[in-house]
Amino acid sequence: MLKSKFINDFSNIAQGAFSTMNAIKEELDVIVKSRLERVLVSKGLVTKDEYDIILLRINNLNMKIDGLEAKIDNHAKQLKDLVGTKKNKKG
Secondary structure: OHHHHHHHHHHHHHHHHHHHHHHHHHHHHHHHHHHHHHHHHHOOOOOOHHHHHHHHHHHHHHHHHHHHHHHHHHHHHHHHHHHHHHHHHOO
16 A cells, blocks of 8 residues: 555656656747747848748739730830821821
């Protein structure tokens, strides 16, 4: 009985110690991540997710620019044709 109580008490203490160690590890992980993020931000670096989002926005803007350039070229051609038609009517 005494041996069983001792093992039970030791088991409870060990379980508490492991639980405390796990909590300390989690807290250290949070602290390390926080400090690492601060260093990265101070150096002007971004995360992979932020980079991917920025790259996607740049690609979308490039597609819009290409579309606008095509519209401008089309309008310039129409204007040139219109001016050419008016010159032909006068001359």
